[in-house]
Amino acid sequence: MKIALLAGDGIGSEIVAQAERVLRFFIEEGQKIEIEPGLLGGCAVDACGEPFPPATQQLAADADALLLGAVGGPRYDLLPREKRPEQGLLSIRKALNLFANFRPVMLFPELANASTLKAEVVSGLDILIVRELTGDIYFGQPRGIEIREGQRFGFNTMIYSESEIARIAHVAFQAARRRNGRLCSIDKMNVLECTQLWRDVVIETAEIYPDVTLSHMLVDNAAMQLVRDPKQFDVMVTGNIFGDILSDEASMLTGSIGMLPSASLDENNKGLYEPIHGSAPDIADKNIANPLATILSVAMMMRYSFSEEQLAVRIERAVRQVLAEGYRTADIFETGMRKVSTTEMGDAVLSYL
Amino acid sequence: MKIALLAGDGIGSEIVAQAERVLRFFIEEGQKIEIEPGLLGGCAVDACGEPFPPATQQLAADADALLLGAVGGPRYDLLPREKRPEQGLLSIRKALNLFANFRPVMLFPELANASTLKAEVVSGLDILIVRELTGDIYFGQPRGIEIREGQRFGFNTMIYSESEIARIAHVAFQAARRRNGRLCSIDKMNVLECTQLWRDVVIETAEIYPDVTLSHMLVDNAAMQLVRDPKQFDVMVTGNIFGDILSDEASMLTGSIGMLPSASLDENNKGLYEPIHGSAPDIADKNIANPLATILSVAMMMRYSFSEEQLAVRIERAVRQVLAEGYRTADIFETGMRKVSTTEMGDAVLSYL
Ligand SMILES: CC(C)[C@H](C(=O)O)[C@@H](O)C(=O)O
């Protein structure tokens, strides 16, 4: 298993360091894991002047899987667009063809209180959001800011081909099959032709998955329904921009985004794994960030890229035990629990592993 | 006051009928109100073959304000795009240049339990969402579904000019000034050039509103923050598609979307007023729909289009009294309250007026 570690910016290096301890523990057990660090995002801009430099491109091409902390920070917001850390993330997704973004949204029973929603609305919550990650308005051409008839116009292009839609639809149907067999596809077909095609192709793809129950929902209604009754969903599939918005909304339903991992996969299950939270520059270098989402991202990596279900389950079980024992970083702390630092949380996970 | 009544589809005629009683009550009091009914949406398709027929175009042009119930229904989903009820709504917005959509999101203390969020998170919630309504990807060209190199592509164009952005920004700054002086502008400037221009122009416009505190938030983060801590917001301003998603999410925080009105205004405060909820075909013709959002839309009409603050306040006060007395339609019913029908709710509001 050739694994690239891209710590990124802000709290990235602290949380990835704890996840790396998990990998090194597996190496000591005899797993054939090779670890190689690399630069992505703001740290790469600082070191090489670009957010996804050639060395990282090579590293990414050679690796079987990549673990990313987080990128970005206010320091970089004034750079020209192509030099911003986010561009590094978008470029690596595109370069590696990581079109399938999996974002499981689940409520850990131990953290049920953290949600701003009433317990009965979210207890047992377990949704999988499948977001298309290499198309849509994120990458569509033409795009830009131009002066026409004396004033500026800003424009972007939302675009999907039927093959792009079918590809992510297959991934989502197969994921639904492995779960509770229900797939809800999200679009805005009443206004956008692009998403009318999305709906048409999802319906066509459904023919070979008669065992999966397919439904459709408009994106505005989906944003409502996630608040009204999130447990109605099993798997949701949607395009890049709607997926960006809805998956962030959904993850906040748990109240503990410091706990949620994600995977971005290509056709062959090569993947980039990262916590869904950001680089949190305000709490960087204080040893207080929550490393569990990053550690759980390693579990997803073991499952999806390496088919090492056993290793995945062991990581997930260790995290659950740590929570059950009351270990809490500041972001998920409640009175009566043991407040621990980033490294102490890593210690605890290692001890249960 | 020349007011057009567009009942629309589903529950539309039932809820608009109760709002019309409020208008007729004002007429009896001596207010110079003229009421003219018209067809928009599916009912117009049924009667004239198009969702925004010429007669309604004329009516809309002549009116000072319009009250709409709701449009749409599954019956119309298979019609070609330009014949669907939603197209009627989009066309009337565009034809009348109703670029400023006001969506107040407030929690009625009497209905605090209806929210799926914990009481402390939403009690006292009072946000105003200002959504641009005649631009963005809703109307951008080119758009369509085309075959290129043997496969279908669906595409739409997100586009804003600086004058469109400045116009809605002014409206939002002025609204913030009348409220708590805080404006949060929502964009996705880290990915979309169109919304980079949005952010630039909002910042430029801010110069003449030094008394308003301006902040910016990415749309994915905004979708999160609405769940995490909605009370952090005073006024939010955003483009058409993000506004569609975020305002629906925000309205559901109250748990009672049957209560929320909206206004869509042009440069001269001519406006279209409508409840934010849909046409609810499943409960149509049962006399159980909640007419309060439509009645509260009349209050907004009195305030914004006719500067009749007194009449607006009287309507709002009557609605609050009705709630305080325990009158509840089925959608907001709780045990211990009086369950009433659509018409009985209208009776109750009239009696308090
Ligand atoms: C950082 C940003 C470009 C990115 C996105 O919009 O995809 C992020 O929000 C995410 O969801 O991974």
Ligand SMILES: CC(C)[C@H](C(=O)O)[C@@H](O)C(=O)O
């Ligand atoms: C019906 C639809 C076209 C409309 C929109 O998307 O604007 C609706 O969702 C709304 O928010 O008023």
